Amino acid sequence: xNPQQSDHQVQDATAEPAAAGVGWWxxxxxxxxxxxxxxxxxxxxxITVHLFMAQATVVFGQSMEPNLxxxxxxxxxxxxxxxxxxxxxxxxxxxxxxxxxxxxxxxVAMPGEVVEIRGGVVYVNGQAVTEPFPHDTSPIDMAPMTxxxxxYFVLGDNRSNSNDSRSFxxxxxxxxxxRVWLRYWPLNEMFLF
Numbered sequence: 001x002n003p004q005q006s007d008h009q010v011q012d013a014t015a016e017p018a019a020a021g022v023g024w025w026x027x028x029x030x031x032x033x034x035x036x037x038x039x040x041x042x043x044x045x046x047i048t049v050h051l052f053m054a055q056a057t058v059v060f061g062q063s064m065e066p067n068l069x070x071x072x073x074x075x076x077x078x079x080x081x082x083x084x085x086x087x088x089x090x091x092x093x094x095x096x097x098x099x100x101x102x103x104x105x106x107x108v109a110m111p112g113e114v115v116e117i118r119g120g121v122v123y124v125n126g127q128a129v130t131e132p133f134p135h136d137t138s139p140i141d142m143a144p145m146t147x148x149x150x151x152y153f154v155l156g157d158n159r160s161n162s163n164d165s166r167s168f169x170x171x172x173x174x175x176x177x178x179r180v181w182l183r184y185w186p187l188n189e190m191f192l193f
Contacts, residue, residue, distance in 0.1 A: 055075070055076045055078060055093075055177065055178065056073060056074070056075055056076070057073070057074050057076055057093055057102055057104070058071060058072070058073055058074070059071065059072045059073075059074065059104055060101055060104075061163075062158055062161055063103075063104070063105070063156030063157070063158050063161060063162035063163065063164070064091070064104055064105070064106070064156050064157050064158060064162075065157065065158045065161075066134050066135075066157065066158075067091075067133060067134060067135075067157050068091070068104060068157075068183070072183055072185060072186070072189065073183070073184055073185035074093075074104070074180050074181075074182065074183050074184070075180075075181050075182040075184060076093045076177055076178040076179065076180055076181065077178050077179045077180075077181035078177060078178040079178075080178070080179050081173075081176065081178060081179065085110075085173070086107050086110075086152060086173070086176060086179065087107070088107055088108065088109070088110060088124075088129070089106060089107065089108070089131070089132075089133070090106070090107045090179050090180075091104060091105070091106050091179065091180040091193060092104070092105060092106070092107060092152075092154065092176050092177075092178065092179055092180065093176070093177045093178055093180065094154065094171050094175055094176055094177065095175055095177050096168060096171070096175055098168065102177065103163070103164075104180065105154035105155060105156055105162075105164050105165075105171075106133075106154060106155055106156070106157060107152050107153070107154055108122050108124070108129060108131075108153055108154065108155050109122075109124050109129075109147055109152065109153035110124075110147065110152060111147050111148065111149050111150055111151050111152065112146075112147060112148075112149065113125055113146075113147050113153075114126070114144050114145070114146045114147075115142075115144070115145055115147065115153045116142055116143060116144040116145065117140055117141055117142035117166075118141055119139045119140075119141065120136075120137040120138050120139045120140050120159065121137075122155070133157065134157070135157040135158075135159065136157065136158050136159040136160050136161075137159075138159055138160040140159055140160065142166055145170075147170050148170065150172055150173040150174075151170035151171070151172060151173075152165075152170060152171050152172075152173070152176065153165045153170050153171075154171050179193075180193050181193055
């Protein structure tokens with residue numbers, strides 16, 4: 001073999017991988033660019049929806065039975081309470097600094113109201129509150145409590161097995177993440193609240 005010929009073959013052998021590497025990068029650049037054009041806006045939209053509009057959450061514990069059960073999945077509406085305040089009987093998701101997980105509870109009393117429980121019946125300003133949903137009616141008592149401004153009294157529907165305002169006190173408006181809007185899982189129990 002001619003020495004000049006072997007040098008030429010060595011140079012060609014080293015040039016091929018470099019060309020193949022550049023060709024590979026050039027081949028994936030359009031696909032990568034297209035993927036970023038799809039993924040980046042979708043990710044930004046998902047983050048925006050999660051932060052400002054809606055959020056998925058899971059029910060932990062049995063405090064909302066018989067209406068909500070452990071491991072059911074919910075969509076929380078975060079926009080409604082920016083337009084108007086919470087309403088009595090709304091099911092809400094609460095983020096308390098003293099709790100590790102989010103809580104799902106029902107609003108039973110509003111700011112400025114006096115709430116008490118006698119024999120399992122909730123009284124607001126001395127009047128029994130209509131609670132048109134299945135709930136535990138165990139004969140529980142609680143002394144009257146006057147709620148401050150922007151304070152809400154929340155209870156679980158399973159009153160004898162619920163960590164709620166009876167133990168941690170009223171919930172402030174800024175601790176309410178939003179209103180439970182939809183139960184979406186399991187599919188056969190889907191329900192719009």
